[in-house]
Amino acid sequence: MDDDRVWSFEKSLWTGGADHYRELVDDECLMVLPHPPFVLSGSQAIEAVADTPRWSGVDFSNGQIARPQEGLIVIAYHAKASRDGETYEAHCTSTYRRLSPEVWRVIQHQQTPPLVGSTAEKTAE
Template sequence: MAITDEALWDMEKRLWTAPVDECEDSVADECLMVFGQAGILDRDFALAGMRAAPRWASLEMLDRKLARPGKTVAVLAYRACASREGAANHDVLCTSTYRGADDGWKLVQHQQTGA
């Protein structure tokens, strides 16, 4: 299943800014995420954390890179500068890996490292 680069970047941005109920279908059941303080999270724990915190009001994705090591795999790398009311700005380096299948493109990996 083909997807444009811009559609992948849009999907990634929605995972930061859209209501969780609107974007959770784009997270694969087997997804793993890594965050400095929280550690290694599976899909359920990651989505629970997303629901517990206010969504990001703004997001800049800088120094964007995209690699396609196969027809059904895409890797995004970027610097995220995010902000929301009542919180310090969030400045991190990120990678996300997506896989395409009959049910669409899904996030299978996301990692954030302090910038």
């Protein structure tokens, strides 16, 4: 999967409908999200995100892509998403595995919102 397709694939996970999300997320996926129960797996992870309102738009910055082996892609980025006057920001990672030449599934995803009052911020003051 080329870089443009990677970012398009990831964006579709933020903005696509629940059925689209269920199609692209693997049954063995592990997720860490910033709300209870925090660590989710398999169908629990799929349903937790599929049942939430989708974002109307998302922008990525500071994106990086790694391909540690054939059929495996790891990405890291900062996301800024919006819907109905609400915004959300997080540092994210996702890992995809290839099932066949054109079929990829998410097997890992995590979101970390910006930390408030972190040690780095305090030392910068």
